Amino acid sequence: MKVLVPIKRVIDYNVKVRVKADGTGVETANVKMSMNPFDEIAVEEAVRLKEAGVATEVVVVSCGVAACQETLRTALAIGADRALLVETDAELQPLAVAKLLKAIVAKEGPQIALLGKQAIDDDANQTGQMLAALLGWPQATFASKVKIADGKAEVTREVDGGLETVATKLPVVITVDLRLNEPRYVTLPNIMKAKKKPLETLKPDALGVDVAPRLATLKVAEPPKRKGGVKVPDAAALVDKLRNEAKVI
Amino acid sequence: MSEYAAPVRDMQFVLRELAALDEIAALPGFGDATPDVVEQILDESARFCAEVLAPLNRPGDVEGSTWRDGEVTTPKGFKDAYRQFTEGGWNALQFPAEHGGQGLPKLVAAPVMEMWKAANLSFSLCPLLTGGAIEALLLRGSDAQKRAYLPKMIAGVWTGTMNLTEPQAGSDLAQVKTRAVPAGDHYRIFGQKIFITYGEHDLAENIVHLVLARTPGAPAGVKGISLFVVPKFLPRADGTPGERNDLRCVSIEHKLGIHASPTAVMAYGDKDGAIGHLVGEENRGLEYMFIMMNAARFAVGMEGVALCERAYQKALAYAKERLQSREIGASGSQPAPIIRHPDVRRMLMSMKAQAEATRALAYVAAAHHDRAHHHPDEAARARSQALLDLLIPVVKGWSTETAIEVTSTGIQVHGGMGFIEETGAAQYLRDARITTIYEGTTGIQANDLIGRKVAREGGATAKAVLAEVERTAGALRDAGAANLGVIGARLAAGRKAAAECVDWIVANAGADPKAVHAGAVPFLKLCGIVLGGWQMGRAALAAQARLARGEGDAAFLQAKIATARFFADHPLAHATALRDVVVEGAPGVLALSDEQF
Ligand SMILES: Cc1cc2nc3c(=O)[nH]c(=O)nc-3n(C[C@H](O)[C@H](O)[C@H](O)COP(=O)(O)OP(=O)(O)OC[C@H]3O[C@@H](n4cnc5c(N)ncnc54)[C@H](O)[C@@H]3O)c2cc1C
Numbered sequence: 001m002k003v004l005v006p007i008k009r010v011i012d013y014n015v016k017v018r019v020k021a022d023g024t025g026v027e028t029a030n031v032k033m034s035m036n037p038f039d040e041i042a043v044e045e046a047v048r049l050k051e052a053g054v055a056t057e058v059v060v061v062s063c064g065v066a067a068c069q070e071t072l073r074t075a076l077a078i079g080a081d082r083a084l085l086v087e088t089d090a091e092l093q094p095l096a097v098a099k100l101l102k103a104i105v106a107k108e109g110p111q112i113a114l115l116g117k118q119a120i121d122d123d124a125n126q127t128g129q130m131l132a133a134l135l136g137w138p139q140a141t142f143a144s145k146v147k148i149a150d151g152k153a154e155v156t157r158e159v160d161g162g163l164e165t166v167a168t169k170l171p172v173v174i175t176v177d178l179r180l181n182e183p184r185y186v187t188l189p190n191i192m193k194a195k196k197k198p199l200e201t202l203k204p205d206a207l208g209v210d211v212a213p214r215l216a217t218l219k220v221a222e223p224p225k226r227k228g229g230v231k232v233p234d235a236a237a238l239v240d241k242l243r244n245e246a247k248v249i
Numbered sequence: 250m251s252e253y254a255a256p257v258r259d260m261q262f263v264l265r266e267l268a269a270l271d272e273i274a275a276l277p278g279f280g281d282a283t284p285d286v287v288e289q290i291l292d293e294s295a296r297f298c299a300e301v302l303a304p305l306n307r308p309g310d311v312e313g314s315t316w317r318d319g320e321v322t323t324p325k326g327f328k329d330a331y332r333q334f335t336e337g338g339w340n341a342l343q344f345p346a347e348h349g350g351q352g353l354p355k356l357v358a359a360p361v362m363e364m365w366k367a368a369n370l371s372f373s374l375c376p377l378l379t380g381g382a383i384e385a386l387l388l389r390g391s392d393a394q395k396r397a398y399l400p401k402m403i404a405g406v407w408t409g410t411m412n413l414t415e416p417q418a419g420s421d422l423a424q425v426k427t428r429a430v431p432a433g434d435h436y437r438i439f440g441q442k443i444f445i446t447y448g449e450h451d452l453a454e455n456i457v458h459l460v461l462a463r464t465p466g467a468p469a470g471v472k473g474i475s476l477f478v479v480p481k482f483l484p485r486a487d488g489t490p491g492e493r494n495d496l497r498c499v500s501i502e503h504k505l506g507i508h509a510s511p512t513a514v515m516a517y518g519d520k521d522g523a524i525g526h527l528v529g530e531e532n533r534g535l536e537y538m539f540i541m542m543n544a545a546r547f548a549v550g551m552e553g554v555a556l557c558e559r560a561y562q563k564a565l566a567y568a569k570e571r572l573q574s575r576e577i578g579a580s581g582s583q584p585a586p587i588i589r590h591p592d593v594r595r596m597l598m599s600m601k602a603q604a605e606a607t608r609a610l611a612y613v614a615a616a617h618h619d620r621a622h623h624h625p626d627e628a629a630r631a632r633s634q635a636l637l638d639l640l641i642p643v644v645k646g647w648s649t650e651t652a653i654e655v656t657s658t659g660i661q662v663h664g665g666m667g668f669i670e671e672t673g674a675a676q677y678l679r680d681a682r683i684t685t686i687y688e689g690t691t692g693i694q695a696n697d698l699i700g701r702k703v704a705r706e707g708g709a710t711a712k713a714v715l716a717e718v719e720r721t722a723g724a725l726r727d728a729g730a731a732n733l734g735v736i737g738a739r740l741a742a743g744r745k746a747a748a749e750c751v752d753w754i755v756a757n758a759g760a761d762p763k764a765v766h767a768g769a770v771p772f773l774k775l776c777g778i779v780l781g782g783w784q785m786g787r788a789a790l791a792a793q794a795r796l797a798r799g800e801g802d803a804a805f806l807q808a809k810i811a812t813a814r815f816f817a818d819h820p821l822a823h824a825t826a827l828r829d830v831v832v833e834g835a836p837g838v839l840a841l842s843d844e845q846f
Contacts, residue, residue, distance in 0.1 A: 014254070030802035034292070073289060185301070186293045188338035188351055195286055 001148075001170075003046040003055045004110035005080065006101050007039040007062050009071040010121040019222050026121075026220060035071045038116025040078070042176045044183040045146060046114050047079035054148050057081050059108055063092055063100050069199060076194035077186045083199040084108075088211060090204075094122075096211035098130035103207035105135060110171065112153070117142050117175040128175035138168035141175040252673075253303040253368050253559055255295035256604075258805060260360040261288070263609050266791035267784055268616040273356045276623040282357050290353075294361045297337060301330050302368035309371055309509030310676045314450065316501045321449040321511045327372060331405075331452040339365075340376050340405030344383060348399040354623075359551060359615040363608070366555035370680045371509030375408055375447045377548050382409025382459045384541045385476065389529030397484050398457055407490075408453045411545075412442040412460040412479075412515060413538070420693050422535060423470040427462040427517065429477055429525060437522025438462055438479055438496075441515065446687075448513025449481075449498030455490040456481040460517065460525060461534050468532065476534035477525035479517065496523040506679030542688070543637065546645040547614065549688045553648030554611050556684070557604035560652075560659035560677045564600060567663050567674075568593055587662075595819075596662050600655045602816040605788070605809075606781035607648040613784060614640040635710045639702045640780070646694035646770075647777025649684035656681045695769035698776065704758035704765070708751040715751070718744045718783045725786050732814045733789055739817035739824075740786050743779040746828035750775060753832045764835035771834065775827040782821040789813035 011017055012032040020027055035043075049055040060075040062068040063086040072083035086100050105113060113135075118125035132139035140155035144163065147154040148170075157164045158177045204211050232238045242249045264270040264287070274282040305326045312324040334340065343358035344350025365373040383402050386394055401407040418424035427440025438460060442448075449456065458479045467473030482490035495518055502512040517523040529537055568588035576585035587593045617640065620633035656678040660667030667674045685691045703711050722744060725737025750772050758765050792806040792813075 030805075070285060070288070073285065077289065077293075185297050185333065185337055186289075187336065188290065188293075188342060190338075191286065191289050191293060192281055192351060194289075195281065195283070 001055050001112070002057045002059060002108060002110040003049060003112045003114055004101075004105060004108055005039070005042050005046045005058060005060045005075065005114050006097070006104075006127070007043065007060055007071060007075055008036045008116070008119045008121075009033050009062060009064055009068045010036045010119055013037060013120060019220050023219050023221060025217065033067070033071070035074055036116050036119045036121075038118060038120070038176060038178070040116075040183045041178065041180050042114045042116050043075045043078050043080060044181050045176060046112075048181065049112075049146075049148060050079070050081075055112075059084065059110065061086065061101065061104050063088070063097050063204075065089055072199055073194050074186065076197045076199070077190045078184065079190065080197075082197060085199065085201045086204060086207065087201050088204050090211050091213055092211055093213050093215055094124045094126035095130055095214055096209070097127050098134055099209045100204060100207060100211065101127070101131050102134045103209055105131075107207075112148070112171065113137075113173045115173070115175045117177055128173050132173035135171075135173070137171050137173050139173045139175070140166050140168055142177045143174050144177050144179045146174060146176075146180065253299055253306075253562060255291070255298060255360075255364045255367070256558055257291050257295050257360075258802075259605060259608065260291060260363070260612075262788070262791075262805075262809070263605075263612045264356065264360065266795075267609050267787055268356055268612040270356060270616075273354050273616055273619045276354075276619060277625060278352065278623055279354050279619070281352075282354055287357055290357060291360055294339070294364050297333070297339070298364040298368035301333055302365060302372055305330055305372065305509075306369045307673050307676060309369065310506075310680075311508075313508035314501060314511040316449075316498065316511075319449070319497045319499075321451065321498060321501060321513070323450050323452060323511070324509050327509065328452055330372065331375065334372075334376070335405035340379065341403045343380075344399075344403045345387070348387075348395065349403045355615040355618040356612060359612050362548060362551050363555045363558070363611075366552045367559040369509075370552060370556065371507045373552075374507065374510045375450070375452060376405065377545070378411055378446050379405065379407075379409040380548070381411050381541060381545045382457055384544050385411075385459050385528060385537060386478070388540060389476070389537050390478070391526075391528075394478060394526065394528065397488065398478065398480075401455070401488070402457060406453060407455040407457055407480075408447060408450070409457045409459065410445055410448050412445055412448070412458050414444045415441060416443055420690060422461065422474065422538075425461050425463065425474050427460065429462040429464050429475060429527075430522060431464065432522070432524075434526075436462075436464070436477060436525045436527060437518060438477060438525045439518035439522050441499075442517070443514050444502070444687075445513045445515050447511060448515045449501075450511055454482075455484075458496065458515070459528070461538070462525075464531055471535045473532055474534040475531045476528040476537055478528055479523050479525040483524060494523050495520045505682055506676070507683055543618075543641050545688050546641050546694070547611070547618070549684055550607075550611055550614075550641075550644035550646075550648040552684045553645075553650075553652035553681070554604065554607045556652040556677050556681045557600065557607055557648075557655040560656040560674065561597070561600040561604050563674055563677070564659040564662035565597055567666070568597060571664075573664075593662060596658050598812070598815045599819060600658055600662075602785070602812050603651050603655050603781075603820065605812055606785050606816055606820070607644075607651055607777075609784035609788060610640070610777070610781050611644050611648060614644050636714065639698075639710045639714065642694035642698040642702065643773060643776045643780060645688065646685070646691045646698070646773045647781070649681070650691055650774065651777070652681040652684060653678070691770055691773065695773040696766065698773050699754050699758070699765060699769045703751060703754050708755045711751045712748070714780070715744050715748050718747075718779065721783055721786050721790070724790055728790065728793060730793060732810050733793060736782075736786050736789055736813055736817040739821045740779075740782055743775075743782055743821050743824035746824040747775055747779045749828055750831045761835075763839055767835040767838040768831035771827050771830040775824055775831065778820045778827075779824055782816055782824075785813040785816045 012034040018027045046058040058080040060080040061084040115128040142158045143155045144158045145156035153172045309324040341350040346352040429436040460477045485491035499514040571587045572584040576589040617633040617637040624630045666672045722737045722741040725733045789810045792809040795801045
């Protein structure tokens with residue numbers, strides 16, 4: 001059974017993100033980039049499925065600029081077997097990525113598409129769901145536990161009220177949440193081996209997918225700066241402020 | 250954010266722009282060290298160090314290693330961290346592939362080692378000593394010894410130690426008294442060794458001691474010392490640890506710093522003698538030690554670099570946070586973050602500039618190590634070996650002496666909080682304090698520099714290096730940028746000061762050796778700041794060229810030039826005074842009789 005793990009290259013979670021002066025987006029020049037943390041959890045889970053003898057092959061795919069190769073190499077170092085890069089300099093929105101992934105699924109024939117629940121740059125939380133809809137596959141999102149057995153997936157989901165366990169048939173789209181696992185530290189020998197694993201590059205055209213954006217970004221702005229605190233004279237004043245200024249009670 | 254973030258960007262800059270990583274990666278055998286792989290190695294190592302090793306640094310200092318009935322327990326968390334460290338393959342980084350290593354260049358190992366040391370100096374000493382023992386066995390071990398020990402030690406499943414020091418034999422190893430009595434195909438070892446780093450611990454299943462000892466009838470002095478491999482558990486035929494050898498850890502020391510690193514008193518041969526096997530030939534032990542010494546001294550130099558960096562990061566974070574006193578010229582009465590005060594900035598710049606300069610010189614030395622061992626051309630190998638030999642005592646002595654200053658400045662930036670242990674800044678100074686002592690004190694490094702590395706060859710290598718320094722100074726002056734011009738002028742003055750000292754040392758080493766030795770440590774420091782200043786000058790030129798091409802992160806590159814300028818105007822400005830100390834300072838040093846002190 002093949003597992004496909006789509007991964008995204010994003011601004012590293014330690015970097016303080018800055019909005020470009022002209023408000024068209026965020027500054028990415030000379031900024032440290034790394035694998036979306038949720039995707040790292042998805043790769044880890046896929047590799048564990050392989051180590052447990054459930055999966056036979058783990059294929060990672062990334063859509064974006066040539067530098068995504070570095071991110072794919074990291075996934076190969078964690079333990080994925082093979083990588084695909086759909087290379088384009090174009091802006092990719094979740095729908096375009098979902099369409100590209102649908103084409104990759106057609107080419108690779110995986111039983112499970114395992115994605116991060118969202119990317120920490122745009123926080124869209126859409127790609128997995130859209131991919132499931134385009135493929136006509138069941139979906140199990142926000143997974144905190146994944147069990148694959150007897151041609152079925154049993155997935156525990158983190159929902160507002162607590163945990164929900166769903167069972168689906170394969171093939172399935174699963175998106176993973178933070179608590180699913182703790183990704184391993186990449187070992188030095190595996191970094192060296194990753195260099196020798198296959199990494200294939202494709203173009204969106206070759207997959208017959210039109211990636212043109214469907215949404216226009218109007219403006220990107222920094223969140224308002226937090227104001228300093230004030231001292232209130234008594235409890236009544238506090239209640240008043242909470243009710244009338246903050247409007248939270 | 251972790252309390253230590255490896256300075257990967259500066260490391261990459263030095264690797265590429267100053268230490269010629271491209272050229273090193275093109276040497277035979279280093280094909281795997283491509284830029285993308287090196288980047289990944291640094292990123293993953295940085296993560297491991299930030300998340301696993303750094304958080305154990307202060308708890309390890311507070312708890313320390315403890316001794317009970319001959320057994321040593323390392324602080325909580327060390328065992329698990331060591332397991333993750335070896336499972337991650339990090340211990341094998343720089344050792345040859347034929348024995349299970351990764352065979353990466355020393356130049357790639359240098360930044361990785363710097364990270365271990367900055368994250369947790371006490372922890373890093375275990376792999377350091379194992380590495381020293383591995384080098385000795387690679388160099389002179391028999392095939393059987395290599396088979397029995399190297400794969401396990403390179404994997405880190407077994408660790409190693411270096412047993413040189415005895416109560417009467419520290420800097421002067423000619424005084425070693427431990428005895429080795431022949432007994433068939435092996436020897437029986439009797440004696441006491443002190444100050445043995447990781448001589449006993451609970452991190453690994455076996456400890457392989459390399460021990461200096463004398464055989465019966467061996468000549469007195471340095472020419473009568475042999476090297477033995479003496480394992481804690483004798484390996485069985487199947488390679489697993491077997492019978493307990495006749496050696497034990499009598500106690501461990503209470504120390505100023507590196508509390509988590511056990512420093513053991515070792516007793517060999519309380520019963521019938523510890524079983525040891527000769528490494529190489531009899532009476533050549535010290536000679537082998539000296540070949541390996543370069544690696545160990547380089548590694549301790551890296552400890553200096555690492556502590557400068559760690560202390561700088563901590564001081565910088567505090568200086569941005571602590572509000573105290575109004576900024577000069579500011580309106581209102583609001584206290585400013587202390588980083589706004591010129592004197593605090595001066596302290597931070599001196600920490601930053603010296604961390605970067607010591608790093609640059611150390612990595613450049615590492616590149617010469619790789620050339621000296623792997624360059625296809627024999628003349629190029631010899632040239633790099635001579636340069637490396639000259640640089641080693643400077644990297645060891647200067648980086649560690651600088652680390653004491655920088656970690657002390659780090660405390661000063663913190664004010665009263667720096668003096669309080671909970672803050673953590675004090676630990677860096679306490680830990681730094683050993684680095685100028687072990688693996689040969691600064692005095693011993695300086696003797697090596699003036700004697701074996703300068704006077705003995707008439708100053709030839711030193712003069713060749715200084716000619717290169719002059720070329721860099723010229724390029725800086727011709728660059729047509731104000732900052733670069735100033736750096737060039739300071740560098741030229743520093744070069745002149747160093748060249749005058751070299752001439753003076755060569756001229757007087759025979760006739761007045763005491764006077765020359767009186768200036769040895771000041772000369773070592775002069776070499777450090779001139780050669781460090783040289784690297785900062787090269788860094789400024791490289792940054793300027795990148796800016797002109799519109800490449801890279803402009804803010805980082807501009808800061809690099811400004812930092813080089815600071816280094817030139819502050820540490821490097823002392824070069825001319827140090828020249829006077831070296832050339833004219835001896836009479837004051839030597840005037841008094843012992844009684845007049
Ligand atoms: C924490 C710790 C860990 C250590 N780990 C190890 C280890 O793993 N294995 C091991 O074998 N040893 C180890 N050592 C020993 C260490 O290498 C020695 O302490 C060091 O070499 C200095 O020797 P000494 O202590 O005898 O000092 P001494 O040699 O007595 O030196 C005292 C002073 O005299 C100066 N001096 C001595 N000779 C000269 C000279 N010729 N010219 C100028 N000045 C001179 C020194 O610079 C120093 O200032 C360790 C020591 C410590 C404290």
